[in-house]
Amino acid sequence: MSRFLSPRFAMLEAYTPGEQPRDQQYVKLNTNESPYPPSPEVIERVSREEVEKLNRYPDPEGKILKEKLAKLYGVKKENIFLSNGSDDILNFSFMAFCDGERGVVFPEISYGFYPVYADLYHIPHLKVPLQDDFSINYKDYCNVNKMIVIANPNAPTGLEIGLLEIEEILKSNPNHVVLIDEAYVDFGGTSAVELVGKYPNLLVCMTYSKSRSMAGARLGFAIASKEIIEDLEKIKFSTNPYNINRLTLVAGEAAIDSDDYYKENVKRIIDIREKTVVELKKLDFTVLDSKANFVFVENPKISGGELYAELKKKGVLVRHFEKDKIQDFVRVTIGTEDQMEVFLQKTAEILANR
Numbered sequence: 001m002s003r004f005l006s007p008r009f010a011m012l013e014a015y016t017p018g019e020q021p022r023d024q025q026y027v028k029l030n031t032n033e034s035p036y037p038p039s040p041e042v043i044e045r046v047s048r049e050e051v052e053k054l055n056r057y058p059d060p061e062g063k064i065l066k067e068k069l070a071k072l073y074g075v076k077k078e079n080i081f082l083s084n085g086s087d088d089i090l091n092f093s094f095m096a097f098c099d100g101e102r103g104v105v106f107p108e109i110s111y112g113f114y115p116v117y118a119d120l121y122h123i124p125h126l127k128v129p130l131q132d133d134f135s136i137n138y139k140d141y142c143n144v145n146k147m148i149v150i151a152n153p154n155a156p157t158g159l160e161i162g163l164l165e166i167e168e169i170l171k172s173n174p175n176h177v178v179l180i181d182e183a184y185v186d187f188g189g190t191s192a193v194e195l196v197g198k199y200p201n202l203l204v205c206m207t208y209s210k211s212r213s214m215a216g217a218r219l220g221f222a223i224a225s226k227e228i229i230e231d232l233e234k235i236k237f238s239t240n241p242y243n244i245n246r247l248t249l250v251a252g253e254a255a256i257d258s259d260d261y262y263k264e265n266v267k268r269i270i271d272i273r274e275k276t277v278v279e280l281k282k283l284d285f286t287v288l289d290s291k292a293n294f295v296f297v298e299n300p301k302i303s304g305g306e307l308y309a310e311l312k313k314k315g316v317l318v319r320h321f322e323k324d325k326i327q328d329f330v331r332v333t334i335g336t337e338d339q340m341e342v343f344l345q346k347t348a349e350i351l352a353n354r
């Protein structure tokens, strides 16, 4: 910490993203990106002509993209918020809907960024333990009268919580935002978007980073009541009105126009996931029931940390969390068929020596 940093950030522990090594060609299964490139239409429309317009600011409202998303998700433009990655929506939500008095609740094992935002804004937070099978018990979130943040499917477990349960949480906390982070919903989860019309306190966050192959473009969006969207816009226009650059807006529009391409990719990834699960079980892995583009797995022969390190030596990157209760697990992103074959092969080699 430098002598310049405000003491209010002295205790802040920043988020640690998964490794993005530049030194070696790894089979990269550690940050839940799509193994497939963006659609041909995206690649074509982010053209020289668009680059030539970079001297001009982008549309701060993102009107065209909002209209396309509204149509795709069956809501109105006023129900859509656009952001520089969905991390930005999380950031704005913690800033907007909580404070020192109004705390936040989220699962103890979930996306590692939630506690960082809570600490950043000095928000008292309650981390609710998962059940023994790593599932979320919705009752823990009923009548808590604080903002609630739940990733559904959850990360890094991949497990899903049902819409009826989410409804109970929404009903019992009518004066607080219930943020459902649907970063992985396209891989077999059930979206809460259909509940937006019924519950003004529901905020659904989605991202282009996973199912739409655009992690590098930084584009996220939220779907919620007009009331919530207006609050988020207020924060955005008080921090960085041009938070989505021109090229990302163009790419985002083109991606919606080629939605079928992504649906095909998602189908392929789900298919590869299911095959991978079968193979991992043959190697005696415990595999949680994933509705995401990753699997969370454990093997009695080897600790999570060791498996991670041994795989890295063999050129395969997976994610390990040095955290209570999940130390024995690794999280493996679903890659292409070829990549998963390499992963399974190397894993089998490592286990054969034990």
Ligand SMILES: *Cc1c(COP(=O)(O)O)cnc(C)c1O
Pocket: 032, 084, 085, 086, 087, 088, 111, 151, 155, 181, 183, 206, 207, 208, 209, 215, 218, 219, 220
């Ligand atoms: C990847 C991820 C995000 C962030 O996605 P970006 O849009 O790339 O910022 C948010 N929440 C969860 C649970 C994620 O896994």
